[in-house]
Amino acid sequence: MPGTNLTREEAQERARLLTVDAYEIDLDLSGAQEGGTYRSVTVVRFDSAEDGAETFIDLVAPAVHEVELNGRTLDVAAVFRDSRITLPHLRAGSNELKVVADCAYTNTGEGLHRFVDPVDEQAYLYTQFEVPDARRVFASFEQPDLKATFRFTVKAPSGWTVISNSPTPEPRDDVWSFEPTPRISTYITALIAGPYHSVHSSYEKDGQSVPLGIYCRPSLAEYLDADAIFDVTRMGFDWFQEKFDYAYPFAKYDQLFVPEFNAGAMENAGAVTIRDQYVFRSKVTDAAYETRAETVLHELAHMWFGDLVTMEWWNDLWLNESFATYTSIACLAYAEGSQWPHSWTTFANSMKTWAYRQDQLPSTHPIMADIRDLDDVLVNFDGITYAKGASVLKQLVAYVGMDEFFKGVQAYFKAHAFGNTRLSDLLGALEETSGRDLKTWSTAWLETAGINILRPEIETDSDGHVTSFAVLQEAPALPAGAKGEPTLRPHRIAIGFYDLDEAGKLVRTDRIELDVDGERTTVPFPAGTARPAVILLNDDDLSYAKVRLDEESLRVVTEHLGDFTESLPRALCWASAWDMVRDGELATRDYLALVLSGVGKESDIGVVQSLHRQVKMALDLYAAPEWREAGLTQWTDATLAHLRAAEPGSDHQLAWARAFAATARNPQQLDLLRALLDGAEEIEGLAVDTELRWAFVQRLAATGLLDDDEIDAEYARDRTAAGERHAAAARAARPSEEAKAEAWASVVESDKLPNSLQEAVIGGFVQTDQRELLAPYTEKFFAAVKDVWESRSHEMAQQVAIGLYPALQVSQETLDATDAWLASAEPGAALRRLMSESRSGVERALRARAADAAAATA
Numbered sequence: 001m002p003g004t005n006l007t008r009e010e011a012q013e014r015a016r017l018l019t020v021d022a023y024e025i026d027l028d029l030s031g032a033q034e035g036g037t038y039r040s041v042t043v044v045r046f047d048s049a050e051d052g053a054e055t056f057i058d059l060v061a062p063a064v065h066e067v068e069l070n071g072r073t074l075d076v077a078a079v080f081r082d083s084r085i086t087l088p089h090l091r092a093g094s095n096e097l098k099v100v101a102d103c104a105y106t107n108t109g110e111g112l113h114r115f116v117d118p119v120d121e122q123a124y125l126y127t128q129f130e131v132p133d134a135r136r137v138f139a140s141f142e143q144p145d146l147k148a149t150f151r152f153t154v155k156a157p158s159g160w161t162v163i164s165n166s167p168t169p170e171p172r173d174d175v176w177s178f179e180p181t182p183r184i185s186t187y188i189t190a191l192i193a194g195p196y197h198s199v200h201s202s203y204e205k206d207g208q209s210v211p212l213g214i215y216c217r218p219s220l221a222e223y224l225d226a227d228a229i230f231d232v233t234r235m236g237f238d239w240f241q242e243k244f245d246y247a248y249p250f251a252k253y254d255q256l257f258v259p260e261f262n263a264g265a266m267e268n269a270g271a272v273t274i275r276d277q278y279v280f281r282s283k284v285t286d287a288a289y290e291t292r293a294e295t296v297l298h299e300l301a302h303m304w305f306g307d308l309v310t311m312e313w314w315n316d317l318w319l320n321e322s323f324a325t326y327t328s329i330a331c332l333a334y335a336e337g338s339q340w341p342h343s344w345t346t347f348a349n350s351m352k353t354w355a356y357r358q359d360q361l362p363s364t365h366p367i368m369a370d371i372r373d374l375d376d377v378l379v380n381f382d383g384i385t386y387a388k389g390a391s392v393l394k395q396l397v398a399y400v401g402m403d404e405f406f407k408g409v410q411a412y413f414k415a416h417a418f419g420n421t422r423l424s425d426l427l428g429a430l431e432e433t434s435g436r437d438l439k440t441w442s443t444a445w446l447e448t449a450g451i452n453i454l455r456p457e458i459e460t461d462s463d464g465h466v467t468s469f470a471v472l473q474e475a476p477a478l479p480a481g482a483k484g485e486p487t488l489r490p491h492r493i494a495i496g497f498y499d500l501d502e503a504g505k506l507v508r509t510d511r512i513e514l515d516v517d518g519e520r521t522t523v524p525f526p527a528g529t530a531r532p533a534v535i536l537l538n539d540d541d542l543s544y545a546k547v548r549l550d551e552e553s554l555r556v557v558t559e560h561l562g563d564f565t566e567s568l569p570r571a572l573c574w575a576s577a578w579d580m581v582r583d584g585e586l587a588t589r590d591y592l593a594l595v596l597s598g599v600g601k602e603s604d605i606g607v608v609q610s611l612h613r614q615v616k617m618a619l620d621l622y623a624a625p626e627w628r629e630a631g632l633t634q635w636t637d638a639t640l641a642h643l644r645a646a647e648p649g650s651d652h653q654l655a656w657a658r659a660f661a662a663t664a665r666n667p668q669q670l671d672l673l674r675a676l677l678d679g680a681e682e683i684e685g686l687a688v689d690t691e692l693r694w695a696f697v698q699r700l701a702a703t704g705l706l707d708d709d710e711i712d713a714e715y716a717r718d719r720t721a722a723g724e725r726h727a728a729a730a731r732a733a734r735p736s737e738e739a740k741a742e743a744w745a746s747v748v749e750s751d752k753l754p755n756s757l758q759e760a761v762i763g764g765f766v767q768t769d770q771r772e773l774l775a776p777y778t779e780k781f782f783a784a785v786k787d788v789w790e791s792r793s794h795e796m797a798q799q800v801a802i803g804l805y806p807a808l809q810v811s812q813e814t815l816d817a818t819d820a821w822l823a824s825a826e827p828g829a830a831l832r833r834l835m836s837e838s839r840s841g842v843e844r845a846l847r848a849r850a851a852d853a854a855a856a857t858a
Contacts, residue, residue, distance in 0.1 A: 003060045003083035003135060007373045008313055011143040014055055015312075018141065019047040020148040021094075022180065025138045028155045029193055030174065033123045035114055037062055037102040042139040044097050044148070051092035056084040058135035058142040059101060060111070066100035085139065099139035107754035108793045109262035111136030112191070115754070117259070119219035119720055124194035126258040126273055128266055131314065132374050134186040142186055145312045145420040149180040150189050163192040163215065165269045167252050181269065182250070183418045185310050190268035192256045199226040203237045208247060210237070213254040219720060220257070220279045229255065232293045236300040239335040240327070245410040249308045249417070255296065259721055260756040262795050263381075264295050267302030267324075274299070281722065282691035285651035287606035290332070290340045297328035304413060312420040314377040318367050319423060321381075322389025325351065326397075329390070345567040346606045348541045351387040353575055353610070356451060356546060357582070358383030361840050362481035363833045364449045367392060368423060375830040378794050391544035392445050398492040398542040399441065400434035407433040441490065448487040450478050452545045454516065454537045456553075466531050469523040471495075471516050473545075481836060491516040495523065496539030496569060497532040500556075506534060506564045513542075536569055547576050558594060562601025571607055578614050581622060584847045587855030588623040591615070592631055596638055605651045612639075612659040620768040621810060621841075622848035627856060636663045640672075648685020657686055661695040665703070665769075673700055690718055694726040702733035702767045725760040732764030735773060740765065744777065747800060748784050755795060762803035771808050778806040778814065782821045789831045801831060805838040810845040818842075 028039040040061070048055075060083045067074040067085055079086040085099065105114035105125070111133045115124050127137060134140045154162045154176045162168065162176040165184070169177055181189070196215040203210040212233060214226045233255070241247060250270035261275035278292045305327075306320040329351075332343035340346070358364065363382075367389045371377050397405045408430035416425060423446070427438045453474040459467045471493075475486035497510040509532060512523065534553045538545060549557060557573050564570040577594055580586035586594075595615050602608050619631045639660040646653035664673050675681035676688055677696045688696070697714050700706045708731065715727040732743035743765045747758055766774070781804050789797045806814055818839040822832065 003058065003132060005373050005375050006058070006132065006142065008315075008371065011145070011313060014141065014143065015145050017049050017053055017055055017090075018146060019049075020141055020146045021045045021047065022149045022151070023138070023140070024151045024153070026153045027137070027191070029125065030155050030157055032105070032114065032125055032193065033157055035105050035123070037104050038112075040099075040101050040103045040138050042097075042099045042101075044139065044141075046095055046097070046141070046148075047093055048090040048095055049092070050090070053090045054086065054088045055090065056086050057097065057099070057139050058083060058132070059085055059099065059139040060133075060136045061101040061103045063102040064099065065102070066098065068098040070095055070097075083135065097139070101139070103137055106136070106793070107260075108796050109260055109755045110793055110795055113258075113260060115259040115721070117217055117219055117721060118724060119217075120195075122195050124196065124217055124259060126192040126256065126261075127190050127268075128262065128273065129189060129268075130187045130266060131377050132187075134189060137191075140186045144185040144187060144310050144314070147183040147185050147310070147418065147420065149183055151180040152176075152178045152189075152191060154178075154191060154193065156193050159195055160193055161196050161198065161215075163190075163196075163213075163254055163256060163271055165190055165250070165271050167211065184269050184307060188267060188269045188307050188310075190266075190271040190273065192258065192271065192273065196256070197221040197224070199224065201226075201230050203234055203248075203253070205238070205241075210248055211252040213252070214257070215254065216257040216276055216279050217259065220276060220281070223279050223281050224257075225280075228289075229292075229296060232296050233300065235335050235337055236297045236328075236331055239331045240301060240304065243327070243406045243409070244304050244413055246304060246308070246413045246417075248303060250303060253300075253303075255299075260754055262755060265299045267299045267306055269303065269307045272299040277722075282689040283654060283687055284691075285605045285609065285655055287346070287609055287651075290343065290346060290606065293340060294328050294332060294343070294346075297331050298324045301327045301331075308418060309413060309416045310420050312422050314371040314374075314380075315368060316421075316423055317371070317377060317380060318369065318385045318389040319426065321386045322367070322393050325386050325390035326393040342567050342604060344541060345571045345604055347390075348568060348575060349571040349604075349607050349610050352391055352541070352544070353578065354383040355387035355391055355544070356383075356575075356579060359388060359449070359451045360479060360582075362479045362836045364478060364482045366447050366449050366484070368446045375828060379798070379830045379833055388544060394541075395445070395492060395543045396430075396438075396441070399490075400430060400436050400438075404434040405430065444487060444489045448489075449482060449484040450475065450486055452487075452489055452491070453548060454491070454493070454545045455548045456535050456537055456550045457520075458531065458535065458550050458552075460531050464531050465528050466525055467527065469525040471521045471523060471537060473516060473519055473521070479840065488518060491538075491543040491545060493537060493543045493545075494539040496534075496536040498534040498536065498564070498569070499532050500560065500563070504560070504563055506556075506560055506569075508539075508566070508569070511539065516543075536572065538572065539569060541568060541572060546579055547572065548580075549573075549576065559597075561594065562598035567604040567607065570602065571604065574607060574611065581614075581618055581848060582844060584851035587852040588618045588848065589627060589631060589852060589855060591618055592635060596634075600642065605655060608652060609655050612655065612662075616659075616662060618848075620808075621845040622852060624849050624853035624856065627852065632663060632665060636660070636665055636669060639663060640669065643683065643686075648683075649687075650685070653683075653686055654692070657683075657692060658695055661692075661699050664699055670700065670703055670705055674705065690722075694718075694723075694730075698726065698730045698733055698764065701730040702735065702764075702769065704735045706730070706734075708734075721756070725756055728757050729760040729764030732761045733767055735767070735770055737773070740773060740777070744780070748780075748788060748804070751792060751796070755799070758796060759799055759803070762799060766803065766808065768808060774806070775809060777804070778809055778817060781806060782817055782825075785821075785835075786825050786827060786831070789827070797831075798834065801834045802838065805835070807838060807841055810842055810849065812846070814842050815839060815846075 024043040026041040064080045135142045164178045165181045166178040197218045198215045201212045254271045257276040265274040301324040305323040332340045412429040455472045457470040494513045498506045533556045537547045581591045643656040673696045711730045788800045
């Protein structure tokens with residue numbers, strides 16, 4: 001990680017000593033079109049609690065020219081080292097520091113990222129500062145609890161627009177002078193600059209007026225559906241302000257779709273940056289629009305939870321992210337006028353699947369993680385921090401009641417506005433409004449790791465009447481290497497009872513809600529009641545637990561999974577089946593049969609697309625090798641049949657076209673891909689537009705049916721940033737030793753590629769049909785990964801460490817090679833964690849393969 005690794009103890013000591021008042025930051029970006037470095041001048045005023053004390057300020061810069069503290073010029077060579085400037089002999093009370101430096105543009109999506117659009121050859125800039133990267137742009141006390149006001153002054157090329165946290169001023173002589181921000185943390189300050197296209201509107205209600213802006217590059221302007229984005233934004237303003245009882249806390253709200261963004265979006269105060277892949281260039285399914293809407297609402301929720309009230313230290317990162325995730329999904333589910341009232345289905349189907357996977361890795365950790373330093377937090381943006389935390393907040397809402405939950409949140413915002421908090425501050429407010437003691441609940445849910453399994457225990461008499469009913473709770477052993485002990489937890493769950501109606505549909509006939517605690521909880525069920533066809537634990541998905549079906553329910557669900565009239569119970573059963581595959585309890589071949597029997601009845605397009613991904617993953621990684629090709633053939637035949645049968649122009653048709661393109665394998669199927677690409681054949685209603693063309697191109701390249709010249713010709717049709725990424729992936733996907741060597745060298749032996757192109761090359765390089773071709777790279781990976789980790793920025797190194805790990809080489813040899821590397825390389829904690837997680841994936845795949853092979857002989 002470029003820059004010294006700040007520890008929690010150092011941050012606590014600096015916070016004890018300092019109170020930061022204000023920053024004035026002057027940046028000269030007038031040479032941004034050419035790149036290189038830029039002049040950064042920072043003046044910061046702060047108070048010291050002690051006379052004569054010493055501290056440091058953070059700065060990552062190629063050159064520091066001047067450091068002046070309280071009128072004294074300090075020797076730069078003596079005080080600037082390893083991204084820190086030592087500040088000696090502070091005065092008790094007020095101090096003023098001035099730092100003049102040359103800072104560098106980046107192409108990694110960290111700090112001040114610079115991108116040149118191949119369409120207009122113009123440079124576009126944006127900042128990304130979370131976790132510790134404001135220090136790449138200006139000298140800063142880089143920790144969340146040293147809030148201050150920020151006044152930015154920026155000189156930019158003529159014709160550019162500059163956007164920051166404060167409202168955009170009129171420039172004078174190409175200098176943009178912004179008003180100071182409210183008190184905020186360094187990591188949510190922002191600058192976006194370039195000849196961006198913009199659309200403006202406002203949010204108006206009860207005398208409140210908030211200016212709204214949406215920005216993107218001109219080359220994407222024709223695809224920008226600004227009205228739809230404004231509609232979701234206004235819906236969020238309405239719902240959040242009502243639920244939070246606190247007016248939007250900043251002067252305006254801009255959303256900027258920016259290129260080569262590493263994450264989904266970032267909650268910079270009043271200036272949210274969002275990956276510009278959300279400006280859809282081609283037809284996408286409604287699931288993509290729902291995902292974008294959730295992202296928009298997630299970042300808007302952060303304006304209160306994260307920006308207005310901010311965690312004291314990164315231990316409580318989960319609270320920021322989980323709260324934003326929970327409330328964004330809740331807004332989609334409950335807000336008036338939402339197009340996605342089924343959003344809890346999507347949450348159960350995607351976010352919770354991510355959480356369950358993360359919670360079964362050796363790196364599993366409590367939701368409230370122990371964050372010792374920046375290295376720890378950088379690898380902690382994971383399925384526990386986001387998805388498990390949001391699941392547990394949903395459980396907390398069920399436990400205390402939604403009205404009481406939001407009353408507590410309202411009190412929390414009013415008490416801590418523009419300040420910093422710990423988890424105990426929120427729990428205290430919730431205890432006050434709900435009357436519940438949350439200390440035991442918090443210990444069980446937030447301070448322990450791992451997952452519970454809930455199983456029904458049902459006994460019936462000879463006439464099929466229920467004689468006893470209980471819920472059994474298990475706490476499986478944590479994965480090898482994980483810290484902590486298995487924990488039974490209190491669960492507030494609903495139990496749904498379903499029967500088949502005359503039309504053959506599974507309809508809920510009854511529902512019980514109760515608290516489950518300990519190993520066995522008796523369910524109040526009237527004696528002599530006929531047993532329903534399906535008994536579904538955790539119906540409505542109130543809690544966070546793996547759920548299993550009893551034998552009779554499993555039999556009915558296996559035959560009728562697609563026949564639930566509601567999408568959420570279907571999603572819960574699909575998720576349970578997928579979890580059983582990953583746990584080796586359901587063979588891949590049986591999972592494939594289950595999907596093929598039910599997916600045609602699945603109406604929720606997000607669930608359909610998840611099933612596509614999961615089936616392909618199961619066949620690639622979890623199927624017995626001797627059966628894999630047969631399974632892939634069966635699946636590919638089904639994708640083509642569904643493609644041809646789908647309603648013309650429908651979301652399902654597009655989803656099946658993509659699923660077919662991902663797996664087409666025999667000559668006839670590949671000929672069809674080629675004919676669809678060339679226009680020699682058409683499928684009614686299927687628009688082979690830009691993005692779908694690239695899906696076909698990449699599969700044809702990966703199977704050796706497109707050469708360099710043909711890939712270049714496709715890029716000539718789409719000479720854009722997206723086209724450049726797709727072409728790079730297609731070249732890396734070619735099944736030749738030369739193509740693989742070229743791709744490997746560009747990523748591992750060189751650091752010249754920008755973040756988005758490196759990601760594309762890695763994605764193209766790793767092809768599941770090319771295991772033998774990729775096998776020699778296992779040894780090369782272990783030889784190179786530590787050097788890459790130590791010489792690259794965090795984002796770039798993590799792409800390599802995760803993306804090029806030999807996950808396709810599912811064998812004991814891969815496990816042994818990983819173990820040998822872990823023993824000899826002595827990696828730091830962050831890299832050790834990533835490698836252990838990847839190793840765990842291979843270990844799980846081996847177990848699942850054994851289960852699949854056993855099913856063949858059962």
